[in-house]
Amino acid sequence: xxxxxxxxxxxxxxxxxxxxxxxxxxxxxxxxxxxxxxxxxxxxxxxxxxxxxxxxxxxxxxxxxxxxxxxxxxxxxxxxxxxxxxxxxxxxxxxxxxxxxxxxxxxxxxxxxxxxxxxxxxxxxxxxxxxxxxxxxxxxxxxxxxxxxxxxxxxxxxxxxxxxxxxxxxxxxxxxxxxxxxxxxxxxxxxxxxxxxxxxxxxxxxxxxxxxxxxxxxxxxxxxxxxxxxxxxxxxxxxxxxxxxxxxxxxxxxxxxxxxxxxxxxxxxxxxxxxxxxxxxxxxxxxxxxxxxxxxxxxxxxxxxxxxxxxxxxxxxxxxxxxxxxxxxxxxxxxxxxxxxxxxxxxxxxxxxxxxxxxxxxxxxxxxxxxxxxxxxxxxx
Amino acid sequence: xxxxxxxxxxxxxxxxxxxxxxxxxxxxxxxxxxxxxxxxxxxxxxxxxxxxxxxxxxxxxxxxxxxxxxxxxxxxxxxxxxxxxxxxxxxxxxxxxxxxxxxxxxxxxxxxxxxxxxxxxxxxxxxxxxxxxxxxxxxxxxxxxxxxxxxxxxxxxxxxxxxxxxxxxxxxxxxxxxxxxxxxxxxxxxxxxxxxxxxxxxxxxxxxxxxxxxxxxxxxxxxxxxxxxxxxxxxxxxxxxxxxxxxxxxxxxxxxxxxxxxxxxxxxxxxxxxxxxxxxxxxxxxxxxxxxxxxxxxxxxxxxxxxxxxxxxxxxxxxxxxxxxxxxxxxxxxxxxxxxxxxxxxxxxxxxxxxxxxxxxxxxxxxxxxxxxxxxxxxxxxxxxxxxxxxxxxxxxxxxx
Numbered sequence: 001x002x003x004x005x006x007x008x009x010x011x012x013x014x015x016x017x018x019x020x021x022x023x024x025x026x027x028x029x030x031x032x033x034x035x036x037x038x039x040x041x042x043x044x045x046x047x048x049x050x051x052x053x054x055x056x057x058x059x060x061x062x063x064x065x066x067x068x069x070x071x072x073x074x075x076x077x078x079x080x081x082x083x084x085x086x087x088x089x090x091x092x093x094x095x096x097x098x099x100x101x102x103x104x105x106x107x108x109x110x111x112x113x114x115x116x117x118x119x120x121x122x123x124x125x126x127x128x129x130x131x132x133x134x135x136x137x138x139x140x141x142x143x144x145x146x147x148x149x150x151x152x153x154x155x156x157x158x159x160x161x162x163x164x165x166x167x168x169x170x171x172x173x174x175x176x177x178x179x180x181x182x183x184x185x186x187x188x189x190x191x192x193x194x195x196x197x198x199x200x201x202x203x204x205x206x207x208x209x210x211x212x213x214x215x216x217x218x219x220x221x222x223x224x225x226x227x228x229x230x231x232x233x234x235x236x237x238x239x240x241x242x243x244x245x246x247x248x249x250x251x252x253x254x255x256x257x258x259x260x261x262x263x264x265x266x267x268x269x270x271x272x273x274x275x276x277x278x279x280x281x282x283x284x285x286x287x288x289x290x291x292x293x294x295x296x297x298x299x300x301x302x303x304x305x306x307x308x309x310x311x312x313x314x315x316x317x318x319x320x321x322x323x324x325x326x327x328x329x330x331x332x333x334x335x336x337x338x339x340x341x342x343x344x345x346x347x348x349x350x351x352x353x354x355x356x357x358x359x360x361x362x363x364x365x366x367x368x369x370x371x372x373x374x375x376x377x378x379x380x381x
Numbered sequence: 382x383x384x385x386x387x388x389x390x391x392x393x394x395x396x397x398x399x400x401x402x403x404x405x406x407x408x409x410x411x412x413x414x415x416x417x418x419x420x421x422x423x424x425x426x427x428x429x430x431x432x433x434x435x436x437x438x439x440x441x442x443x444x445x446x447x448x449x450x451x452x453x454x455x456x457x458x459x460x461x462x463x464x465x466x467x468x469x470x471x472x473x474x475x476x477x478x479x480x481x482x483x484x485x486x487x488x489x490x491x492x493x494x495x496x497x498x499x500x501x502x503x504x505x506x507x508x509x510x511x512x513x514x515x516x517x518x519x520x521x522x523x524x525x526x527x528x529x530x531x532x533x534x535x536x537x538x539x540x541x542x543x544x545x546x547x548x549x550x551x552x553x554x555x556x557x558x559x560x561x562x563x564x565x566x567x568x569x570x571x572x573x574x575x576x577x578x579x580x581x582x583x584x585x586x587x588x589x590x591x592x593x594x595x596x597x598x599x600x601x602x603x604x605x606x607x608x609x610x611x612x613x614x615x616x617x618x619x620x621x622x623x624x625x626x627x628x629x630x631x632x633x634x635x636x637x638x639x640x641x642x643x644x645x646x647x648x649x650x651x652x653x654x655x656x657x658x659x660x661x662x663x664x665x666x667x668x669x670x671x672x673x674x675x676x677x678x679x680x681x682x683x684x685x686x687x688x689x690x691x692x693x694x695x696x697x698x699x700x701x702x703x704x705x706x707x708x709x710x711x712x713x714x715x716x717x718x719x720x721x722x723x724x725x726x727x728x729x730x731x732x733x734x735x736x737x738x739x740x741x742x743x744x745x746x747x748x749x750x751x752x753x754x755x756x757x758x759x760x761x762x763x764x765x766x767x768x769x770x771x772x773x774x775x776x777x778x779x780x781x782x
Contacts, residue, residue: 001686251762268757279756282694283697287673307665308669312673359665364655364661364665
């Protein structure tokens, strides 16, 4: 047993952090936030150049095949830097969907291009606000032979969808939801910018009108859930990095800022708030570690671990982002200070893969299944 | 990162499991009576004789020179075997008193006490808090005055868990009232049967009496029982407190299995509570919290297994446990609706007891407020509050308006 990242993984972390401190300052994030660029292309090229996009993609499909623990380390640093690149959509979702459900032809066709950064992806699941049952989804897939499907419907918001080359679309075929890979560079796809809470990661509204696509794997909720579980753990590490950055920002400010003749961090009202943020974050970090391990070993508890990691870090990040602003006072509510970038990102990541209520239900379902397998009540803990 | 056992760890776990199932005994009948501590001593001796006691201690003091990870594995198996409560009751003896003696005691003191502790022959208590010195521990007033080869102790301690069952206590007392607060303290080992020492149990809000008042009336302690130098008592006490934080890190229950079963078995509307979406949401939060504490504890243990000393971040465990556990236990009782008040319903008495006992989780072993100061100052590096008493002679510090 060993519950830490290895020395090599920690070395990767410090290299990634140094690189991002230099190449992804908050100025870089703001340029995407304040312009109509879909993402920072220079940063994306550099990230691909470093091999991060291919770190968990097997060598036979053009990746480095290093592993998921390394991908988690990179995710944490990208989250800390608020990197304005379509990494999560392309890697945790598009590449993972292909790895989970793709045929060897599909994998050979797309994974090398994703690994090299040439192709970017998006995950198109939402159809506006709400959490309807799967069979109420309006996007439909209809077979047209030769393994091709016609996709019809409107997906919004789609993170990174504006310029992505491919989308993994959740659509219904005969009332059964499945994953469909759609090349977005076709005439039957139209996209418009969808204003969103965090425009350093722009969203799109995508309309599919008889767009052609291919199914990934078997239809059914199970594949979608597996994809969400895997992505949730990787996104949890981005959240972890972001939450840690908020805490560090607030702690530094509390040491520098003086009021009533002393550093505000010496007042228990501030000190205790920061201690609570740290304590909650460390429990969440521990849950993320367990998730990383479950992902890297494809453990039977992966689904439970994903929900636990996502729920705890979503809460911790939301809390760190808002309380960090509170510690800063008035300056915290200015455009100039970076605190609101984290506040925006924390809410984006909190809902982008499904709300806490959704994941609470997933968690209880996982525990019920575990109990059923074990055949008694006492095995749930 | 690997949450699975290595082959070596798996075989150690299997050996521990089979020893435990062959040697465990039913101690529950003795739980509320004085002879609970007989069971604590008996279990310690059994573990020692079986080669499972004080695993991480050096062999010369009755340990096994085992790797810290083996201590963790044995503790997990002990928990699974339902025997953990006996070891938890011995936490003050082993995790705090013995840890302090091991770290700061001289070789005579180690030889005298550690092997006896390993065999369950000595139970210890911690004589730190006083009526006017709880969170502000360095403000203790109990006096230690040198008299020839002895020290003479006068004063009062309070909140002393298990003093009534203890053979010895670790004591911090003021040897120099004219020195600054933290500098005039000295640390001792005291025989609880000493003449002039009186233990008075305190009836707790939960009804039981785990802790006590302890009065010292000219109690004599030989100088050979002094730990560390005269005036060095604060440093030695901090060793105890650091070990306390690590020792209590994972001993409190999170009750998740119990609430899961409660939700399964409690009727609500047309079905059972577990089918209700609000209850499912509560269960999910409860589980996430429970796993967070468990996984954080594993990270601490993992650090220790690589030779790191438990640091102030271990304070997180108890801080994150108490208040949240109190909230959840309250919600568990709410689930029982009209039937909630009854203690006679099968299985419910445990919930009521827990709801009363949890009050203390936020106070004992460092209050939540002190733990937040520790995390803020020693982990996050925030400046301390201005201290009006820091460099003042102790006997010149104001104590009232």
